[in-house]
Amino acid sequence: DTAVSQTPKYLVTQMGNDKSIKCEQNLGHDTMYWYKQDSKKFLKIMFSYNNKELIINETVPNRFSPKSPDKAHLNLHINSLELGDSAVYFCASSQAPEGRVNGYTFGSGTRLTVV
């Protein structure tokens, strides 16, 4: 009974393609996030939604567009993929913003490889 599930787990695609990553949580959390982890394991916040409303939109290329159809889902669409987009993308959710009650629950990640 996965708490935060991401699909797909692996994604290999060519430069210039458009792809989407889906995330769903069944924890009843109000806040969801997308983080990017680079090859040196550095995690950087990309977006955050609180109850379907965008609250954080960090400096990422506008080729990246998040969508939250309801508070249990946060998807990430990427247009015109570039080699530098290769990374592991993590979805996370929390009961309160910044996980200040009991932390974040992370998905298992989507490893995106652009060739």
Place this chain on the structure above:
Amino acid sequence: SQQGEEDPQALSIQEGENATMNCSYKTSINNLQWYRQNSGRGLVHLILIRSNEREKHSGRLRVTLDTSKKSSSLLITASRAADTASYFCATGLNQAGTALIFGKGTTLSVSS
């Protein structure tokens, strides 16, 4: 911008030994959290310590927080091979429009 810096970057110990990892940060915080990441997996929340707390325990984990030095430490006692993972600190500012900021992590290897 990066807030937390873990030290050391890598740590190798034998089973049964204690492992200590440190985290330093730059600005005032509301809370500090520690996470574990096993290879190829997502991060798992270990412990949260608030800015008005100095020490917290959870099983074999002990976390301290020194807000005057802007630093925290994570102690894992009696390490096991299964503790092999990367450990990250993350800081929460309790400001509107912010999310946890993660450090670069410490890679712990525990050999049997």
